[in-house]
Each structure stands twice: as structure tokens, then as C-alpha cells.
Amino acid sequence: MQARLLLQDGTLFTGTSFGAEGEKTGEVVFNTGITGYQEVLTDPSYCGQIVTMTYPLIGNYGITRDDFESVRPYVHGFAVRHYEPVPSNWRAQYSVGDLLKEYGIIGISDIDTRMLTRIIRHHGTMKGILTTGSQPLEELKEMMADMTIEELRNQVPLTSTPHPYSSPGNGERIVLIDYGAKSGILRELNKRDCDVVVVPHNTTAEEIRRLNPDGIQLSNGPGDPKDVPHAVRTIAELLGEYPMFGICLGHQLFALASGADTEKLKFGHRGGNHPVKELASERCFITSQNHGYTVNEESIQGTDLEVTHINNNDKTIEGLKHTKYPAFSVQYHPEAAPGPYDNGYLFDRFLDMIREHKRNHPKQPRQAVIAAAVRGER
Numbered sequence: 001m002q003a004r005l006l007l008q009d010g011t012l013f014t015g016t017s018f019g020a021e022g023e024k025t026g027e028v029v030f031n032t033g034i035t036g037y038q039e040v041l042t043d044p045s046y047c048g049q050i051v052t053m054t055y056p057l058i059g060n061y062g063i064t065r066d067d068f069e070s071v072r073p074y075v076h077g078f079a080v081r082h083y084e085p086v087p088s089n090w091r092a093q094y095s096v097g098d099l100l101k102e103y104g105i106i107g108i109s110d111i112d113t114r115m116l117t118r119i120i121r122h123h124g125t126m127k128g129i130l131t132t133g134s135q136p137l138e139e140l141k142e143m144m145a146d147m148t149i150e151e152l153r154n155q156v157p158l159t160s161t162p163h164p165y166s167s168p169g170n171g172e173r174i175v176l177i178d179y180g181a182k183s184g185i186l187r188e189l190n191k192r193d194c195d196v197v198v199v200p201h202n203t204t205a206e207e208i209r210r211l212n213p214d215g216i217q218l219s220n221g222p223g224d225p226k227d228v229p230h231a232v233r234t235i236a237e238l239l240g241e242y243p244m245f246g247i248c249l250g251h252q253l254f255a256l257a258s259g260a261d262t263e264k265l266k267f268g269h270r271g272g273n274h275p276v277k278e279l280a281s282e283r284c285f286i287t288s289q290n291h292g293y294t295v296n297e298e299s300i301q302g303t304d305l306e307v308t309h310i311n312n313n314d315k316t317i318e319g320l321k322h323t324k325y326p327a328f329s330v331q332y333h334p335e336a337a338p339g340p341y342d343n344g345y346l347f348d349r350f351l352d353m354i355r356e357h358k359r360n361h362p363k364q365p366r367q368a369v370i371a372a373a374v375r376g377e378r
Contacts, residue, residue: 001016001017001021001132002014002015002016002017002132002134003015003016003017003018003106003107003108003109003130003131003132004108004130004131004132004140005028005050005077005079005108005111005116005128005129005130006128006129006131006137006140006141006144007028007119007126007127007128008126008127008128008144009119009123009126010141011119012137013079013108013111013112013116014111015079015108015109015110015111016083016108016109016110017106017107017108017132018083018085018096018097018100018107018108018109019078019096019097019099019100019101019105019106019107020100020101020103020104020105020106020107020132021106021132021133022104022106022131022132022133023106023129023130023131023132023133023143024050024076024077024105024106024129024130024131025076025127025128025129025130025143025144025147026048026049026050026075026076026077026127026128026130026152027048027049027050027125027126027127027128027152027292028049028050028052028079028116028120028125028126028127028128029046029049029050029051029052029120029125029267029268029270029292030051030052030053030054030113030116030117030120030267030270031051031052031053031054031270031271031290032054032055032270032271032272032273033053033055033270033271033272033273033338033339034055034272035055035061035338036272036337036338036339037053037058037059037096038063038064038067038068038096038099039067039068039069039337039338040053040075040290040338041073041075041078041096041099041105042068042069042070042072042073042074043069043070043074043182043220043290044069044070044074044159044180044181044182044220044221044222045180045182045220045221045222045248045249045290045291046074046075046222046290047074047075047076047155047158047159047180047222047223048074048076048152048155048222048223049075049076049077049222050075050076050077050078050079050128050130051075051077051078051079051270052079052080052113052116052117052120053078053079053080053081053113054113054114054117056080056081056082056113057081057082057084058080058081058082058083058084058096058109059080059083059084059085059087059095059096059097060084060087060088060089061087061088061089061091061092062087062088062089062091062092062093062094062095062096063087063092063093063094063095063096063098063099064089064091064092064093065093066091067337068183069182069183069184069337070159070180070181070182070183072103073099073100073103073105074155074158074159074180074222075105076105076130077105077106077107077108077128077130078096078100078105078106078107078108079107079108079109079111079113079116079130080107080108080109080113081109081110081111081112081113081114082109082110083096083097083107083109083110085097106130106131106132108130120267121266121267124266124267125266125267125268125292127144127147127152128144129143129144129147152223153223153224153227154223154227155180155221155222155223155227156179156180156201156221156222156223156227156228156231156249157201157202159179159180159221159222160178160179160180160181160200160201160202160221161178161181161198161199161200162200163200164197164198164199164200164203165197165198166195166196166197166198167186167189167190167195167196167197167198168195168196169189169190169192169193169194169195169196170193170195171192171193171194171195171351172194172195172214172215172351172354172355173194173195173196173197173211173212173213173214173215174189174194174195174196174197174213174214174215174216174217175196175197175199175208175211175213175215175216175217176189176196176197176198176199176217176219177199177201177203177208177216177217177218177219177231177234177250178198178199178200178201178219178221179201179218179219179220179221179228179231179249179250179253180201180219180220180221180222180249181198181219181220181221182219182220182333182335182337183337184333184335184336184337185217185219185220185247185335186198187335187337188334188335188344188347189217189347192347192348192351194351196217197211197213199211201221201228201230201231202230202231203234204234205234205237205238208234208238209238209241213242214242214243214354214358215242215243215244215245215350215351215353215354215357216238216242216243216244216245217244217245217246217247217250217350218235218244218245218246218247218249218250218251218253218254218329219247219248219249219250220247220248220249220250220290220333221248221249221250222249223249224262224264224293225249225252225253225256225262225293226256226262228253231253232253232256232257233257235253235254235256235257236257236258239257239258239322239325239327240324240325240327242357243326243327243350243353243354243357244325244326244327244328244329245327245328245329245346245347245350245353246327246328246329246330247329247330247333247334247335248289248290248291248330248331248332248333249291250329251295251319251320251329251330251331252291252293252294252295252331254320254327254329255295255299255305255320255329258303258304258305258320258322259299259302259303259304259305260295260296260299260300260303260305260320261295261296261299262293262294262295262296263293263294263296264292264293265291265292265293265294265316267292268290268291268292268293269289269290269291269311269331269332270289270290270291271288271289271339272286272287272288272289272336272338272339272340273286273339274286274287274288274289274311274313274332275287275311275312275313276309276310276311276312276318276319276332277309277310277311277312277318278308278309278319279307279308279309279310280308284312285340285342285343286339286340286342287318287332287333287334287339287340287342287343288332288333288336288337288338288339288340289331289332289333289339290333291331294316294317294331295316295317295320295331297316297317300317300320304322304323304324304325305320305321305322305323306320306321306322306323307319307320308320308321308328309330309331311331316331317331318330318331318332319331326353326354326356326357328349328350328353330343330346334346334347335347
């Protein structure tokens, strides 16, 4: 069956359909990863996007549930050069096409993904419509014209957990605020025996205090950080009260809560090979990234933030720390999946920060807290 991808600038790609049938709109982006397509498909940060893989062969090792980064894929479409329907991997449980059909996602293959990527690099990310139907081109253009930017916003509520849940451990208690969190973040915290409580994106500061955390993890997630102002307010209220570590969208929200500003990148950073320089050590790390927004460098001036990492390709900000409070963030994904695991040390740094904060700010015995509350009521 034929599939077509129409870009906002009028460029039309005609290829072969795999996966579901129908029509779907979204923001067209590209990912430069050589492997890791199933982690890309199940990364909640891709919600609302039609993802183009620059590596030409996709599907050759199939789909394995153990490698999912969330319970389901959130992409709006999948564009590849060549799709392999018969995987060759002992771990494979089914094909990419079967996964896309299961969740109503349209795939298109046999198109010039190099040309598509160069268009996005030159013009920036743009809206697109992916269809397996036979509508006239003019009708597709009308559908494109009717597509509003609002359809690409407010993705966090779609990907965040609706209810709190716990992943018990014997170590520090971490409240993981889920803005569309990848499973890799929880996996890294569990690996360090943390007692993790995952809460929805709209959990209030008071509700988080009642969980008695030792630290707060701000997760990744999709879309524009300015679309979740309630998250910025919550972070600002808790900043300085608990150690914090932000990742990707969590990094941007942390910056906004600290008085900085964010802006949209031309075509974003998506892949597993982005070089990032740590300014303190002058070491270069290869990182996994997936984001379309960045912290504005000029907006850092006049805040209590300090830049800790920069992107070696375009010099955008990749890491921040607060100069007064125990809080830091990175724009990239230290949990990787897909990508290199070189940056897992940041989770250890977060736990060291928590332990130092606990030593410097010992908590009152619970009996004293309860007694003080009773006296206050009386």
C-alpha cells in the first residue's frame, strides 16, 4: 500500500506503507541514531512527532518489550529509508510493523530520508501530514492548513502517569516528577537502591512535601516547557528545600523556575552521538539527546544559575547548576537508552548531593515535629 508524507513547505514524499492505515499530523523531526529505534518509538518525548530515522535500515532486529522506555509508543508517525519486515534477532518478539499497527501509528518506507533530513536542517522542523489514503494533494494541503500549533502542544498530560506509584528501595527516597519520563531514569535510580515515588506532572509542592523526600528528580518529557507553567511554579516553590536533578525537559523547567528563559531550536538535537563538554573538567562526553528547545544563554545573566556543560556542535547550554541551592540539571539523557552510558555518573553525583545536604541539614525527630504541630494548633 502506498503512503505519502506532505511537509508544511509543500514537499511531498511518496513511499510504501507499513504499520497502521489512516491519516496523522505531527511535527516532522529526524534522529541520527544507528541503533535504538524501539527506544525512540517508546520515548514519551517524541509524543506528537513524525520521526525520521537517518540510518537507512530499520526493523532488522525487530521489537523486544524488555527494551521499551515506556508502556507504549507515543510517536505520531515513523519514516524510514528501508523497512525490514522479517527481523533476525533471537530476542525479537515481533516486527516494527506489528508494533505500529497495534498502536495505530503510520509508517512510511522507501523514501529519500537523506533529502528529508536536509530539508529539515535547512528550513527547521515543520508540520507534516502522513497518510495511506488516496486524497488529492490539494485536500491534504487544506488539512495541513487547518492544523494548528495547539495540536502539537500540551503533550505532557498525555504522557505523564495519572496516579502516583512507588518503586521501593532501601536507600534515599526520591520523588520522580513524571513529565513523560523514560523508564531508564527509574532504572538508574533503582540500580542505586533508591526508594522512588513517581508522581504526576501536576502534583503540588505540598503533596510532594508529604512524601518526605530526600531529593527530587525532574524527568524528561515532550514539547515546549512553557506549556507546563504549573510545573515551573512547583519547582520554584521547592527549590532550595530539597536537592534537585533535572533531565531534558526537567532541565528546561528548572531553568525557567530559576528565572532564565528557553527558546526553540531550529531542528533540535535527536540522536546518540552528541558531543558535550563539561566545563569544570574540560572533558568531552558523547551523549544521547532528544529535545527541540534550549535554555537561552543571555537569560542566565542575573540569575543564580551557572553553566556547567555546553554542546560542542552549536555551543548551546547542556548543563546548569544553582549557585545557592543543591540543584543541577542536564539537557541530555544520562540514562541513555538508546545511546552511550558514559554519563550515568550524574546519578551518583545527585545522590552525593543528597547525602551532603542531609548531613548539613539534619531533620528534626518526628516526635518533635508532631509535638510542635500540636502546640501550634492549640
